[in-house]
Amino acid sequence: MIKQLGLVVLIVATACWPAHGDDEGRVTEIPAIAFRPVVVDAVEHFVLPRYALLAEKADAEVTALNDLCWQADNERLEAAREGFRALVLAWSGVEMFRFGPVRDGNRFERLFFWPDPRGRGLKQVQGLLASRDATATDPDSLRGKSVAVQGLVALEFVLFGTGSDVLADKDAADRSHRCGYGAAIAGAIAGTARELSDAWRGPTGYAALMLEAGEENPIYRSHGEVVQELVKSCREMVQMDQQLKLAFTIGETLQDAKPKLAPFWRSNMTIASIRANLASVVSLCGAEGLGAALPKDSDWQAGSLAFEIRNADSTLANVAEDGAPWEDLVTEPKNHDLLAYTRIPLGGAAELLEHGYPDALGLITGFNSLDGD
Amino acid sequence: MAIDRRNFIKAITALGVMPIGTLARADGAPAFVAARVERDADCSVAVLDHAGKVLFSESLDARGHDIAISPDRATAVVFARRPGFFALVIDLRGRRRVATFVPPDGRHFYGHGFFSADGRLLYATENDYEAERGVLGIYDAGGGFARIGEIDTHGIGPHEALLMRDGRTIAVGNGGVATHPDYDRVKLNLPTMEPSLVYLDAATGDLIEKIMLPASLHQLSIRHMAESTDRTIWFGGQYEGSESDRVDLVGTHRPGGDPRLVTAPALAYAGMRQYVGAVTVNDAGTRVAATSPVGGHVVIFDVATRNFVESRAIADVCGIAPDGRDFFISDGTGRLWQGRNLISETPGVAWDNHVRKIG
Numbered sequence: 001m002i003k004q005l006g007l008v009v010l011i012v013a014t015a016c017w018p019a020h021g022d023d024e025g026r027v028t029e030i031p032a033i034a035f036r037p038v039v040v041d042a043v044e045h046f047v048l049p050r051y052a053l054l055a056e057k058a059d060a061e062v063t064a065l066n067d068l069c070w071q072a073d074n075e076r077l078e079a080a081r082e083g084f085r086a087l088v089l090a091w092s093g094v095e096m097f098r099f100g101p102v103r104d105g106n107r108f109e110r111l112f113f114w115p116d117p118r119g120r121g122l123k124q125v126q127g128l129l130a131s132r133d134a135t136a137t138d139p140d141s142l143r144g145k146s147v148a149v150q151g152l153v154a155l156e157f158v159l160f161g162t163g164s165d166v167l168a169d170k171d172a173a174d175r176s177h178r179c180g181y182g183a184a185i186a187g188a189i190a191g192t193a194r195e196l197s198d199a200w201r202g203p204t205g206y207a208a209l210m211l212e213a214g215e216e217n218p219i220y221r222s223h224g225e226v227v228q229e230l231v232k233s234c235r236e237m238v239q240m241d242q243q244l245k246l247a248f249t250i251g252e253t254l255q256d257a258k259p260k261l262a263p264f265w266r267s268n269m270t271i272a273s274i275r276a277n278l279a280s281v282v283s284l285c286g287a288e289g290l291g292a293a294l295p296k297d298s299d300w301q302a303g304s305l306a307f308e309i310r311n312a313d314s315t316l317a318n319v320a321e322d323g324a325p326w327e328d329l330v331t332e333p334k335n336h337d338l339l340a341y342t343r344i345p346l347g348g349a350a351e352l353l354e355h356g357y358p359d360a361l362g363l364i365t366g367f368n369s370l371d372g373d
Numbered sequence: 374m375a376i377d378r379r380n381f382i383k384a385i386t387a388l389g390v391m392p393i394g395t396l397a398r399a400d401g402a403p404a405f406v407a408a409r410v411e412r413d414a415d416c417s418v419a420v421l422d423h424a425g426k427v428l429f430s431e432s433l434d435a436r437g438h439d440i441a442i443s444p445d446r447a448t449a450v451v452f453a454r455r456p457g458f459f460a461l462v463i464d465l466r467g468r469r470r471v472a473t474f475v476p477p478d479g480r481h482f483y484g485h486g487f488f489s490a491d492g493r494l495l496y497a498t499e500n501d502y503e504a505e506r507g508v509l510g511i512y513d514a515g516g517g518f519a520r521i522g523e524i525d526t527h528g529i530g531p532h533e534a535l536l537m538r539d540g541r542t543i544a545v546g547n548g549g550v551a552t553h554p555d556y557d558r559v560k561l562n563l564p565t566m567e568p569s570l571v572y573l574d575a576a577t578g579d580l581i582e583k584i585m586l587p588a589s590l591h592q593l594s595i596r597h598m599a600e601s602t603d604r605t606i607w608f609g610g611q612y613e614g615s616e617s618d619r620v621d622l623v624g625t626h627r628p629g630g631d632p633r634l635v636t637a638p639a640l641a642y643a644g645m646r647q648y649v650g651a652v653t654v655n656d657a658g659t660r661v662a663a664t665s666p667v668g669g670h671v672v673i674f675d676v677a678t679r680n681f682v683e684s685r686a687i688a689d690v691c692g693i694a695p696d697g698r699d700f701f702i703s704d705g706t707g708r709l710w711q712g713r714n715l716i717s718e719t720p721g722v723a724w725d726n727h728v729r730k731i732g
Contacts, residue, residue: 104615106564115561117553118505147564218643219616244556366689367410367705367723368650368666373438373454373484373532373596 033361035223036211038293042230043207046284050093051197057083057090058190061155065183072170072179080167080182081159081267084152087189088269091152092276096237096284099229100206101199109147110192113154114263115244121148125157129178137180139187150188153263158182160266227290228363234285235353238309241274242346250330250339257336259327271320278309285353298360305352311345403428403465406449407692407703408437408725418451418461420468420731425701425709425717431470434459438484439533440729443514444492449731450518452497456554457482460497462518465731474518476510479503481554484726485533488514489575490540498531498545499523502553507531509545509573524578528569529562532596536575537604542628543573544606548594550613563613568595570608572628584632586624593620597651601676602658604628607635609649609663622649623663623674635674637681644670644684650691650726657698666691666705666726673700685713692728703728 064083068076091111094102102108113121124146128136135141142150158164158181166172167179200206213220220226249262262270282305283289291302319335329335358365404423409430410416416433418440438454449463458481462472476482476499486497495512507526512518526534528547535544549568551561568591572581586593592614598606605627612620621634622642645665652663660682661674666689673682687710692703699712703724709717 099616104617109564115556115559117555117561244559248555364688366666366669368689368691368726369648369669369705373650373726 033224033293033295035227035293035361036213038290039210039213039223039226039230041292042284042289043210046280046289047094047097048197048200048207050090050280051193051200054087054090054094055190055193055197057087058186058193061087061186062183062190065179065186068167069176069179069183072168072172072175074168077159077165077168084155084159084267085269085272088152088156088264088267088273089276092273093280095277096233096280098233098236101196104199105195106147107192107196109151110143111151111189112263113148113151115261116148116153117261121146121153122157124149125154128181129158129163129174132177137177137184139184139191142181142184143188143191150185150192152189155182155185155189156264156266158185224361224363227293227361228358228365230290231285231353231357231361231363232365234281234290235350237277237281238346238350238353241277242343242350245270245274246339246346247343250336254331254333254336257330259330262326265326268323268325270326271316275313275316278313281349282306282309285357290357294357294360298356301352301356301360304356305349308345308349308352312342312349315339315342315345400424401426401428403468403731405694405701405728405730406440406442406451406463406465407728408433408440408451408454410436410723410725412721413723418449418463420449420463420465421709423711425711429468431461431463433461437461437725438482439486439727441486441488441495441497442729442731443488444490446732448488448492448514449729450486450495452482452484452486454725455481455483456500456502456552456557457484460486460518472518474512474520477520480508480510480523482510483530483532487534487536490536494521496534496536496543498526498534500530500552500554505529505551505553507545507547509534509543509578524573525580526573527571527580527583528567530568530594533598535598535600537600537606538602539604541575542581543575544598544600545571545573546595546598546608547571548596548611549591550594560613563592566594566613567591568593568610570595570598570606570626570632582628584626586632590620593622595624597649597663599652599654599661601654601661603676605676607652607654607661607663607674607676609652611649612647616647618647619643620647622647622665623652623661623672625679633679635679635681637672637674641670641672641681641684644668644686645672651693653693653695653700655698655700656695659698660700662693662700664690664693664702671700671702689723691726692724694728694730696730701728701730 061083064080068080166175210226213223213226245262249258251257264270264273286306287302315338319338401422403420405421408418416436417430418437419427419430436454437451441450447466451461453459459475464471480499483498488495493515495514497510499508499510501508507528508523511522513521526545530548530550531545532548533546547569549566570584593610593612595608595610598608600606605625607625610622624632624634626632646668648665648667649663650666654661659676662671664671669688671685675682687704689705694701702710705723707719707722
């Protein structure tokens with residue numbers, strides 16, 4: 001009875017959503033899809049390893065920063081910067097998730113305080129650097145401060161922002177505090193990343209919650225709901241990249257460009273991080289991931305998703321090829337056109353994830369529930 | 374009494390759904406106004422009779438949200454959904470649009486508003502987004518809806534606001550969530566958000582009282598509200614904290630008192646998935662309903678006892694208005710309900726978040 005009721009609700013909700021019915025509004029047949037296998041695969045082969053990788057890269061960055069603080073030189077500064085780039089790529093692989101453990105205790109914002117249209121985070125970071133506040137050089141006390149001063153954006157400013165060269169100058173007066181703050185940020189990131197990885201694992205972890213979806217589950221009543229959550233994450237990631245990180249920062253014209261509103265421009269990781277975002281979308285939602293659940297007559301969509309994203313990705317790779325700083329290349333006409341062009345394939349990818357996948361999978365994407373108000 | 378999920382669903386199922394139109398009155402008189410989207414593309418606002426029949430509609434440039442009805446029931450103003458940049462004025466007697474107006478530079482509508490007691494002024498919740506400050510824009514209803522001023526809401530993200538039954542006190546739900554139109558609907562301050570319920574003097578704009586929930590609930594965004602006949606504001610929240618937190622989503626406050634959250638069986642709130650999209654009181658003043666499109670449930674409480682009465686499962690439900698002892702309900706799948714009775718369904722139509730009763 002309960003299963004029957006669930007099916008009725010599913011059919012009702014799906015049939016009347018405009019995108020689901022045919023032209024005469026008839027009920028769309030809901031395919032019988034076994035969602036659990038793709039959920040197991042997504043959790044075990046995507047989510048858990050990627051959060052583990054984030055924790056691993058964060059630990060490595062702690063080591064690199066401590067090494068730099070112990071002995072300042074260009075080689076160690078470059079190692080810390082390289083470690084930061086690897087950490088950004090690891091983060092970009094899980095940035096799509098805004099549900100679950102990353103939502104607890106403001107962990108998302110602790111790791112990635114962006115967008116920050118007023119530059120509040122930067123002001124706070126600069127304030128901590130200038131004050132030589134000793135509590136900023138201890139990871140535990142730092143984690144008690146504003147979320148804006150303990151994540152990747154803050155660490156980027158310490159390692160790449162104005163005055164960061166002092167980190168390689170053992171005689172510079174500002175070096176010790178700046179390096180200590182950087183090491184504390186790395187420590188705070190590592191702590192948050194470990195918490196995240198741990199919260200996903202174990203018998204009471206979030207992975208178990210997803211794997212054990214069902215009537216008694218407090219969050220997911222079916223594995224279809226889990227798939228819906230994951231597909232939504234893919235869609236939101238594509239839209240975030242398309243609309244906020246690219247379209248908004250490059251502007252309609254060269255004159256409108258605001259490249260410094262994009263994340264990670266100081267480390268010139270803007271394009272690399274977007275590419276890592278997009279690669280993770282293909283991994284999670286493409287043919288090898290959740291796309292495997294698509295019915296045979298719709299499985300072309302997984303190929304289309306990969307095609308659209310590959311198209312955008314190769315354009316981004318092309319733009320970034322010569323390694324010019326993001327803020328310079330955005331204002332170069334040819335690159336601006338290429339970046340503007342990515343709106344087309346990314347729009348196609350978002351459309352597939354917003355309507356194509358949910359329709360084919362019989363998932364409920366409610367009109368009023370989609371993004372709420 | 375503990376209610377487990379199985380019994381809860383059984384109870385809901387037992388209520389059943391009656392055949393279409395058994396109780397509806399098709400009298401052809403304007404009774405409700407609601408925004409909608411047709412075929413996933415065309416936005417409009419529709420005026421309905423009591424049976425849910427569309428009497429007339431006017432197209433909108435983008436999605437509408439809530440509607441303000443003038444005290445003489447002659448005028449309706451539909452606000453664009455946030456970040457909203459237009460409002461449409463409808464002559465309910467002439468059954469046509471009569472004007473549109475826009476917020477000034479640097480402001481956008483949040484989608485809600487109300488008329489003054491004498492109908493001469495219209496108030497709209499707005500975002501002064503560069504200053505990250507909530508305001509109520511004041512428009513001259515008798516003068517082409519020219520904007521004649523604004524008052525501070527003393528919080529970020531004012532959403533629903535209403536004029537209380539005394540005709541002098543304005544209640545505003547400051548959701549606390551900062552947004553900026555450059556970043557569309559991205560929430561910019563979840564770690565530090567501070568929602569509040571604020572009372573303002575309609576005559577002077579002065580702050581009368583500002584109510585905040587305990588610090589542990591600072592991520593419960595107060596968005597929607599209704600006033601019951603005993604001068605109590607019933608508010609519905611949207612929780613931005615952990616999904617695993619179990620939070621009472623509905624609360625009450627009477628001016629001068631302390632806010633109190635309303636308890637309900639855990640499964641009732643669990644069915645709302647931490648999200649209330651609309652709140653209203655029935656005409657009889659005996660019941661309050663809160664809807665959740667995210668969880669697909671309407672939850673109903675008794676005004677006098679504050680007890681949970683029932684929960685109804687309706688996929689993508691959000692719009693709700695008083696209708697006698699029960700409620701007139703709309704959902705995102707094109708359905709209209711009179712109480713528990715499905716009275717209309719229109720494939721290809723998605724009813725937007727709010728439906729407003731005329732009068």
